Amino acid sequence: QVQLVESGGGLVQPGGSLRLSCAASGSIFSINVMGWYRQAPGKQRELVARIISGGTTTYADSVKGRFTISRDNAKNTVYLQMNSLKPEDTAVYYCNANLRRSVLQLPRDYWGQGTQVTVSS
DSSP states (O other), X not given: OOEEEEEOOEEEOTTOOEEEEEXXXXXXXXXXXXXXXXXXXXXXXXXXXXXXXXXXXXXXTTTTXXXXXXXXXXXXXXXXXXXXXXXXXOEEEEEEEEEESSTTSOOEXXXXXXXXXXXXX
């Protein structure tokens, strides 16, 4: 019953910016963590950034200082503002949420379908 839908991907030149959005919908009691992962062809999926309920954020070293993760709890939405984009940022970006559907259920992970980000001149 839970869906995560990403948007905002596209083609951008090096040094440009993009903002990704991910909206969680369905039966949701609480969201513990929301984050962004990415995967390039032939590479492992890696954590880009995450934000927990209290607002604490974590970033991969490769994006620290360039990307900013934020969330709108009223909309169950997480954002990833990506600035100073580099060709090596090219990947499919996936939204992840660790959430509880009800107080009687344990938290579990949910994934979006992914959105393509291409950084190229």
